[in-house]
Amino acid sequence: MVSTQELNFLTALLPLVMIIFLITIGVILLNQHFRKNLIRQKLKQEELKNQYQHEMLRSSIDTQEQERKRIARDLHDEIGATLSITRMQLIQLEEKKDKISSAIYNVRLLTESALASLRRISHELMPPELEMFGIIKTLESVANRVNMIDGIQVCIDHEELPPLAWEVQLGLYRICLELMNNTIKHARASEIKIEINSSPVELTMIYNDNGHGLFDTSVNFGVGLKSLEARTNSLLGNITYQSDKTGFSARLNIPIVS
Numbered sequence: 001m002v003s004t005q006e007l008n009f010l011t012a013l014l015p016l017v018m019i020i021f022l023i024t025i026g027v028i029l030l031n032q033h034f035r036k037n038l039i040r041q042k043l044k045q046e047e048l049k050n051q052y053q054h055e056m057l058r059s060s061i062d063t064q065e066q067e068r069k070r071i072a073r074d075l076h077d078e079i080g081a082t083l084s085i086t087r088m089q090l091i092q093l094e095e096k097k098d099k100i101s102s103a104i105y106n107v108r109l110l111t112e113s114a115l116a117s118l119r120r121i122s123h124e125l126m127p128p129e130l131e132m133f134g135i136i137k138t139l140e141s142v143a144n145r146v147n148m149i150d151g152i153q154v155c156i157d158h159e160e161l162p163p164l165a166w167e168v169q170l171g172l173y174r175i176c177l178e179l180m181n182n183t184i185k186h187a188r189a190s191e192i193k194i195e196i197n198s199s200p201v202e203l204t205m206i207y208n209d210n211g212h213g214l215f216d217t218s219v220n221f222g223v224g225l226k227s228l229e230a231r232t233n234s235l236l237g238n239i240t241y242q243s244d245k246t247g248f249s250a251r252l253n254i255p256i257v258s
Helices: 004-095 103-125 126-135 135-147 166-187 217-232
Strands: 155-160 189-197 200-210 238-244 249-254
Touching: 004 103, 126 135, 126 166, 126 238, 135 155, 135 166, 135 189, 166 189, 166 200, 166 217, 166 249, 217 249
Parallel strands: 155 189
Antiparallel strands: 189 200, 200 249, 238 249
8 A cells, every 4th residue: 555655745746747747738839839930920021022022023014114115205206206307308309309319219218117117116115005995906906917917817805804904904915915926936826816804803814826836946935934924923913834736825814903
């Protein structure tokens, strides 16, 4: 039988054991709490880092677009005006039919060629239709110009879209042009189809061509791919690709912020 002395020892030891047990539980709980706080802090830091990177990317693209807009305006307002005046003066001189009219005629042709190039560059930098008519009309205008090229047809299929922010329209325009440019240059396709639709919360663009695929031209397409992904990331969207010998497709999803 357990002696009275042993019983008293156990009775005295039990509170100490309980205290040690409670301290151990407390240390474990504090350690878990510390780990959770550490994980939360790391997640918050990662979220802030991602948010900062997104803001930097968005700011960089916005700056590029503002610079494009400024250059397009300067080309149109300054160089375009100067060339137009020069052209009119050349026409007036040419009408005098003197000995130098042939040379003036050639200079006028060069001036008109420069004006045409100027309009094209200015349009590519910042398409005026986008501000005036919106993304669908602008893409349809691009499709009409591409359809004038023998051997390739572009079809724009869309439903009625809600009002879209300017940066969404501009981003979608740039992405579609980059995709069409790659198809025309590399894919040897005869058809391009672009479908654009939306839900209350998301805009979706599906791009398809019937070429031989684009990933064989990895160097050239790689640069364009990074540009597409940068623009998509700046709009908080995502883009996926499929490419094989039967064609190339891309699916773009962009959230609609009300």
